Amino acid sequence: MSRTDPEPTLNDEAARAGWLYYVGGLTQDQIAAELGVSRQRAQRLVSRAMAEGLIHVRLNHPIGACLDMEAELTRRFGLLRCRVAPSLGPGADGVRAIGPAAAAELERFLRMPAPSVIALGTGRAMRGMVDAMTPMDADQHRLVSLIGNIAPDGSASFFDVVMRIADKVRAPHYPMPVPVISPTPAENAAFHALGPVKKVVDLAQAADVVFVGVGQMSNDAPLLKDGFVSRAELDEMQAAGAVGEVAGWVFDSQGIYLDVGTNTRTGGVRVAPGLDRPSIGIAAGASKVPAIAGALKSRIINGLVTDEPTARALLNRL
Structure with missing residues (x-):
């Protein structure tokens, strides 16, 4: 169907x-001449293309370091x-640096012809990965969330990625229909006793590959900033040694899950240590080390x- 409005949008x-x-390798002067605009407008248009996510740049040359x-x-x-993605320089957002590399890694699995189940966490880094992905048809795979998709106020979790990826790759997808963190252990157990929830949990636990963000449990913890835990709950878990979380499940410096705080009420599926299949963390930033x-x-x-x-x-620390 042809467009009814012949005027190009911004x-x-x-x-x-x-x-x-x-792609064309033209200079900004050449672009200005091609589009019939000033050099300054050509420069602004190129900047807008990147800022709006209309262009994704991936580095194909491996850097030795x-x-x-x-x-x-x-x-x-x-x-x-x-x-390991190249640095974008001091003070740059690590999510921007790793988004294309993470997208390429997920796309590698999505392009495999054999059907598989791909389990997904949430978070800014995961959102950055989705934004950098190339649309494709991958309906041979199934996508399942590891974490509940209901925020404390009943709304959908802002950083949930299952449906966003499904839109890009046209694959069947299974959100986890429980709160990220329930008010009480009893309510969490009641959700998990429901038949549809059990089916999604079973699917997530049997996933062939896992992609997750890694959250810090310092005072800038994503769980705190996004309203999933209170300041008192964060203090309690920090006192118990909490340093990080994956899919909402909190662990200490040795990667041992804690038996206190919100871990008694966390919905979704805990990523078991020592899986015999890929469990890939997508994370960058000094506070996450x-x-x-x-x-x-x-x-x-x-x-x-x-x-x-x-x-x-990480290498200097260990």
């Missing part, structure tokens, strides 16, 4: 400018998969996608 122009710059750190992390922890280290030690995760500064901090 994003139409930005997409064309981004294509000419990143990153490869060395991948090899050393793999050796120390016996990792099944490891990817203790959490990533703990998850690696106990093999809650046996794969990692991170950036140069985080990889270096």
Whole structure:
């Protein structure tokens, strides 16, 4: 069907400018001439194409320092998969650095012809991965959430990724129909006694591959910022040694899950340490280093996608 409005939208122009710059290799002066706009407008359109996610750039050339750190992390922890993305510079957001690398890693599994079940956590890094993904048809696979999709106020969790990925790859998907954290252990048990919830839990526990974010349990803990735990609950878990969480389940510096705090009321599925199949952590940032280290030690995760500064901090720490 043809468009009824012949005038290009701003994003139409930005997409064309981004294509000419990143794919066509044109200069901004050449883009301005091609589009019939000023050089300044061409520059703004190229910037908009990137900012709006209309263009995704992936690095195909392996950088030696990153490869060395991948090899050393793999050796120390016996990792099944490891990817270290180049740094974006001091003060840069690590999620932006690792999003394309994480997307490429997930796409590798999605392109496999044999049907598989892919279990997914949530968080900013996971959202960044989804934003960097290339749309494809992967309806041979099933996607299942590891974590509840109901926030404390009853709304859908903002960083839930199962449905976002399903939209991009057109795969059957199974949200976890429970609260992220229930008010009481009894309510959590009641949810998990429901037949539909049991089916989703069974599917998640049998997943062929796992992709999860790794959250810190310091004072900037995502669980606190997003309203899933109170300040008092965070204090209690910190006193018990909490340093990180995966899919809402809190663990200490050795990667041992705690038996206190919200772990008594957490919905969803706990990622078991020592899985014999890929369990890949997607995480970067100085505040996450203790959490990533703990998850690696106990093999809650046996794969990692991170950036140069985080990889270096992990290797210097251990």
